């Protein structure tokens with residue numbers, strides 16, 4: 366199938382020069398971009414060529430699909446359930462974990478599908494999902510329907526707290542924790558072998574673990590080493606809050622990133638989610654070891670992780686660390702919208718440091734696209750609009766109030782536009798969202814089913830009752 370999209374008003378290529386074309390055309394050959402350039406040049410280069418489909422790009426802008434570099438698809442049914450006034454550790458241990466422990470494979474499937482519809486509506490074409498509580502195949506089945514690209518895994522942990530906290534049961538512990546690092550790694554390896562490269566390569570499977578206190582040092586180090594042996598990536602949460610860093614310092618005399626490095630655990634196939642609590646020498650360490658970072662602005666805002674108070678994301682970018690943007694999912698952030706993350710990151714550091722020239726719109730767009738693709742070890746195929754890359758892109762409707770006028774299209778995209786002006790989202794050379802509908806999915810059925818399943822899961826987890834703790838001492842001592 367050869368397609369031509371001609372006379373696009375704007376093309377954000379996000380290539381190495383951040384080139385923005387005016388009056389551009391794009392040639393698609395099956396699932397790939399065959400050529401892109403100014404319409405007049407393209408007409409000369411492709412004179413006499415036959416196309417199966419010619420799409421009018423006037424009053425449209427094309428942009429690479431957004432890459433969500435950290436998301437939990439298995440928690441999509443927990444939207445607007447946990448309180449918004451607790452810190453990260455209490456939120457994880459007393460709210461998120463009980464919820465996770467009480468969801469079923471059916472909940473995960475419908476939640477993942479719901480999340481993917483939200484992503485496609487907002488222009489997200491690829492994600493790095495922390496993975497299933499049961500089997501990554503659940504997420505892969507949802508991807509097959511939605512048409513989206515992504516990486517998933519089997520979310521693993523191996524270090525239960527010394528004592529059962531309020532609200533936890535023995536069943537929860539058994540559901541959530543593997544007996545030891547070896548058992549976890551064995552299962553994770555089997556998942557990678559089974560699912561990596563599924564859906565003709567549109568789905569990948571990594572060695573993903575929860576990270577921080579619920580995982581032993583052995584599992585952190587072993588997961589990345591296993592991933593390297595299998596030729597895939599590894600991701601986990603680390604240095605997510607100042608509380609975690611202080612507990613780590615109290616127990617081991619060093620901050621989390623340093624602790625992993627001392628055990629030879631850092632490497633260029635590792636994506637650290639959040640990475641908010643780091644010191645200057647740790648930024649240098651991340652750059653030296655080739656580690657990638659998934660920064661989740663909305664999650665930091667909602668949970669008070671301190672991105673602007675203690676975060677060193679502009680320093681990471683300056684040091685050459687690929688920093689992608691993640692949503693963290695609907696429980697942590699409230700939404701799966703990359704455009705919101707892009708808007709926040711394009712302003713939060715300017716404001717906090719009263720410096721309007723750091724993390725500008727150009728860098729925010731890179732973080733939402735190509736830098737996220739680098740984090741996912743997939744930048745050879747996605748993240749920018751260049752010949753040979755996969756045809757994963759967004760078409761924005763410029764005849765929309767958000768884009769009127771668009772003298773500087775980059776500012777219009779980052780500061781003015783929202784998903785309201787996303788007209789189409791394409792993955793692998795095919796439209797997945799068009800005409801106000803996610804194709805291939807009965808969205809109303811997904812929402813109806815999700816509401817029913819979510820209400821039952823909240824009840825099973827006891828999160829609708831009084832007395833769920835809002836502070837924690839779990840993991841403050843011991844290993």
Ligand SMILES: [Zn+2]
Nearest residue numbers: 437602638693
């Ligand atoms: Zn997360």
